[in-house]
Amino acid sequence: MRSDSCRESRQQERGADCGPAPYSMNVHAAALENRCFRRAVWTGRHLQMTLMSIPVGGEIGAEVHPELDQLLRVEEGQALLTLGECREDRERRRLRAGDAVFVPCGTWHNLENAGNRPLKLSSVYAPPQHPRGTVQCTKEDADAAEA
Numbered sequence: 684m685r686s687d688s689c690r691e692s693r694q695q696e697r698g699a700d701c702g703p704a705p706y707s708m709n710v711h712a713a714a715l716e717n718r719c720f721r722r723a724v725w726t727g728r729h730l731q732m733t734l735m736s737i738p739v740g741g742e743i744g745a746e747v748h749p750e751l752d753q754l755l756r757v758e759e760g761q762a763l764l765t766l767g768e769c770r771e772d773r774e775r776r777r778l779r780a781g782d783a784v785f786v787p788c789g790t791w792h793n794l795e796n797a798g799n800r801p802l803k804l805s806s807v808y809a810p811p812q813h814p815r816g817t818v819q820c821t822k823e824d825a826d827a828a829e830a
Contacts (some may be wrong), residue, residue: 700816702726710734714758714803721825723817731811737762737802741822742795745770749789754807756783767791793812 701708702725710732713724719732725732737743745765752793757778764784768774768792777797779783786792796802819825 700724700726702731702815703728708773710759710805717803718801719818719820720806720822721813721817721819723813723815725810726813726815729810731813733801733806733808733813735804735806737794737796737798737804737822739796739801741802743793744822744826745791745793747789747791748786748808748812750810751812752809753786753792753812754783754790755786755792755794755824756805757781758803758805760796760800762802762804763795763797764792765793765795767806 700723706722714734716735719734719736722734723731725736735743747770755798757779761779761780762778762782764776764778765773766776767792768788773791773793775779776784778794784792794802794804819828819830
């Protein structure tokens, strides 16, 4: 089983994705080290984990995934979550480090950084949402990739 060796090589090879082989990692520590808006760290056939760093005043952006479920976990910082069945009518909640939200397919959601330091997140998609090895340094890079 690969573990820290892939993590160390990821520091040298920006964007190395350790999937689909079995892999273990300290998700919390990796999320705290991550400085990219989005980085895929493991992609399999049916599941993907990404790490995110949202700058102060930043957000993921309102989105809906019609074909996949998602788990978002706050690793560090504070977030304002908006969540609901339609884009216009969504509930708002505050999340702190250790909190997670399960987002079923078809649910509109957004996470905004509500703190005074970068918001560090881990995110699991089932099935994968982004190409294997995705590295998007900024939200602008992510928006351009989706356009």
